[in-house]
Amino acid sequence: MLDVHRLRLLRELRLRGTISAVAQALSYTPSAVSQQLAVLEREAGVPLLERVGRRVRLTRQGEVLVGHADIIMDQLDEAEADLARSRDEVSGRVRIAMFQSALHALLPDALEALQTAHPKLRVEVEEREPSIGAEMLLTHDVDLALREEYPGEPLPTPPGLSFQELCRDGMSVAVPPHLAGRVREAWSGRTTIRDLALLADQPWILDPKPESPRTWVENLCLRAGFMPDTRYESVDVLSQLRMVESGHAVAVVPDLMWLVHQPKAALFPIPGKPLRRRVVTAVRRGSAGHPAIRAVREALRASVPAELRAE
Template sequence: MFDLHRLRLLRELKHRGTLAAVASALSYAPSSVSQQLSQLEAEVGVPLLERVGRRVRLTEQAEILVAHTEAVLERLERAEADIATSLTDLTGTLRIASFQTAALALVPTALSLLRDAHPRLRVHVTHMEPESALPALLARDFDLVLAEEYPANPSPRPAELEEEDLLDDRLHLALPQARMPGAETPLAALRALADHPWVMEPEGTTARNWAMTLCRNAGFEPDVRFESPDLLLHLRLVEHHHAAAFLPHLVWNGRRPTVPLRPLPRGQRTRRIFTVVRRGSSRHPAVRACRSALLQAVASPSDTA
């Protein structure tokens, strides 16, 4: 029978990419990781890794082993959930990753609900964008991720992950000035900002790709002078008339919007916000409690306009 610890190291290598990254994540020496994987190769009797320059990649047989390892780990997560369900109180640590606006608008209320209902549950929250958080969830760095999906930009759905919808968050065109000539319709309002400075999220993010596509479909290339993942900075730049922006409704966290807003073209008016967990862990009482608390936070009057 293959050693589960070594199989997990092989799985970690698939998700993290390098021996050094595996060693760093697990607090091992790289030489120890390499030695364990060599022993696994001896157990299996076939090569599991092949050199590609300075990196290594998994062989076809290694990919087969990782697929079976995923199934074993999923079953173990279900066992962990069953044991936790049999207990009278929630204990341990729940690790959450959340993007900024959800972290500001929803997570504090959810944390208060969890603290009141389950005082012995330790919740650890990390601010991280979904592009980084979802691979980290697969690598078991987190137990639950708050993620977002922009219109016409569906996110990849790995078979190892399970999603649950949380809310649809309205998206707005935020104007740097109240009156803009020729902005009677959503498309006209967007085109009226063709020569105006813009603030957007960094290149490579889902939000930036969506925003650029929206502007290009309107017939112009936006003049992006400001880049930041911080949507509160986006809002401040619009408030001071330095830039136009696309802002989600959650950025005001239940308060009245502070800048002139226009609707976006049809089909582009909401982003989907959802929670993601590894397959097999959705039954865990801590995960269920967290998802329930987040849904209550969405329904809370303090989080609605």
């Protein structure tokens, strides 16, 4: 009979890419992981791994087995959810991967509500870029992740995950104080995206490649007829804003930040039709019904201002 623990190791190898990465994530030695995978091969009776240079990859039979491991992991999540629903109170631990603007704007109120309603629930939060949230869910490194989707840039939807829209917020162009009057005058009437070219000669601060905010802003600028002069890079929205406030750069920033932080920089809607970022919570499909997961999702939703809340 195949061993569930060893099946998980094989699945982890597919997700993380190397035996060393699996060992580090699960607090094993690489040799212990290799030994367990060798035992799994003997149990399966077919080769599951093949060597490519100094690395290994899954054979076709290994991929087939991982497909079944995905189903088994979903069922284990569902079993944990069923057990949790049988208890009288919401408890346990929920690990969250959350990006900066949501952490600043939504997390404090959500935590306060959860501490009042469910004092035995432990919430742990890591600030992570949305691009890796799905991977962290699939590898069971977190239980819930916040992701963002920009207009015209749909998110990939990996199988095995459940998504729920949390809110939609606008995106604003942040310009240094010395440019505020010029931009206000130029954009005071009816505008189109091509009016963004007013800032073509300015230095910009954007997220590093290949983060989705960087790609989206560059595509906006290309529609306006120019490629932004990106002199500075940072995933930290507050750092981006500081560069704008000090007069060194232009940025595009999410309006969710301004729920708790009033900027000194001048903010303007992106020229043309309103553009809104979509923020979603993602969980593993099998754990979507877990009381603790549902409680965290509900608390995050309640912390969103009514005008931004998804219907």
